[in-house]
Amino acid sequence: MADTSIGTPEQLRDPDYFPGLAKGIPLGIQHVLAMFVSNVTPAIIVAGAAGFGFGSNSPDFPELLYLIQMSMLFAGISTLMQTITLGPVGAALPIVQGTSFAFLPIMIPLVAGKGVDALAALFGGVIIGGLFHAFLGTFIGKIRFALPPLVTGLVVTMIGLALVKVGIQYAAGGVPAIGTPEYGSLLNWSAALVVVFVTLGLKFFTKGMLSISAVLIGLVVGYVYAIFVGILSFDAISGSWARSAAFALPQPFKYGFEFSAAAVIGFCLMAFISAIETVGDVAGITKGGAGREATDKEIQGATYADGFGTAVAGCFGAFPNTSFSQNVGLIAMTGVMSRHVVTCGAVFLIICGLIPKVGGVIRTVPIEVLGGGVIVMFGMVVAAGISMLSDVTWNRRNMVIFAISLSIGLGLQLEPGALQHMPDTARILLTSGLLPAATIAIVLNLILPEELADEATEEVSGGHAGHGRGSLVKDDHV
DSSP, X not given: OOOTTSSOHHHHTOTTOOOOHHHHHHHHHHHHHHHHHHHHHHHHHHHHHHTOSTTOOOTTTTHHHHHHHHHHHHHHHHHXXXXXXXXXXXXXXXXXXXXXXXXXXHHHHHHTTTGGGGHHHHHHHHHHHHHHHHHHTTTGGGSGGGOOHHHHHHHHHHHHHHHHHHHHHHHHTOGGGTTSTTTTOHHHHHHHHHHHHHHHHHHHHOOTHHHHTHHHHHHHHHHHHHHHTTSSOHHHHHHHHHHSOXXXXXXXXXXXXXXXXXXXXXXXXXXXXXXXXXXXXHHHHIIIIISSOOOHHHHHHHHHHHHHHHHHHHHHXXXXXXXXXXXXXXXXXXXXXXXXXXXXXXHHHHHHHTOHHHHHHHTTSOHHHHHHHHHHHHHHHHHHHHHHHTTSOOOHHHHHHHHHHHHHHHHHHHOGGGGTTSOHHHHHHHHTSHHHHHHHHHHXXXXXXXXXXXXXXXXXXXXXXXXXXXXXOOSTTO
């Protein structure tokens, strides 16, 4: 509910209104707290997949600190593009940018077990994919028809399904611990479950900032628990703090630039999905915060900022950026539509990104504690996808499209060995599961006739015909 002490109802709906620094800074930091964990998690997961993450004992482990630092810095810079704008780049709305989970199913196969050497090709894909993403801004409104809730809901669900395994592995002790007696120990699981239970308790039994920051607070409690039970020592914390610089600037092309067809194709295809997500977030912000529809200029500017922000981030070692949906909900809850409030949060993120000691502390979070947090976050991604699918009219046609897309996409993800004879580029793209599922769903949705006889799927449905109509169905003829 809007707080009228911050301004009049008319002022709170105005993106150009600013309540002053005394109120703007806390409100801005509130936005950062709502997205902080989600923003740095992709860097931790990519480093883990590459082999220099938590518990790896890799000589490249310090590179994780730089990736975390860049995640914070360029989330702030990309957010400034949205709020302050640069010519046509930016929506001039309170849009918070952050590192996207959506690209993880693409990035993980690209770097799997290859160490820091794999990052040159990955960031080459980020840069080119970002420029392509920005190009989509010129006609984003014209391609929305190809991505109805059936497709976007399937894609978001697949993103979550691709990542839930990571959460379980982290909670059990991390990939490096697999095969050891410590993997899956009661001690490891206790740390993860503390985070899960604290997060659930705060999310459902508190209100306001406590509820919004439930995952972050859960991680803090899990962090303290890990110290008490001996998973984490004070020496490790102080050592990481001491080894981290007090101030450091980003390094352009720190990991080089390499053209990889798999990376470029993967990032460009995912740009379509990310762009549509941003359109939805912009519409959610204007509807929830200002009570109006988003303009074409706002949608176009937001997409430009998404793309150019991602391309610039890739030049310095940060991953793709996109608008963060949890902050859309925060705006609807607080009723504060001020883009300048979000600017305060962006400045705070930039400051954190320039101080490696912040990343040094994050780097000491035990993998088991992080596992508890990502179990919740990735589960919520799946739930968000299912929520989007509730808008689908579940007739026989849509059931067939969903069934084939999910079966092939998830099946290839679960059994990557089935593609061992494919060229490297095709194997990386297909075993992500996400791209084949999305491509099949888009193509079938465009070419299959609207009507499919009821009996057409009965023979393969095993009696589970399904009669869901979707929340947007208005009558029996839809």
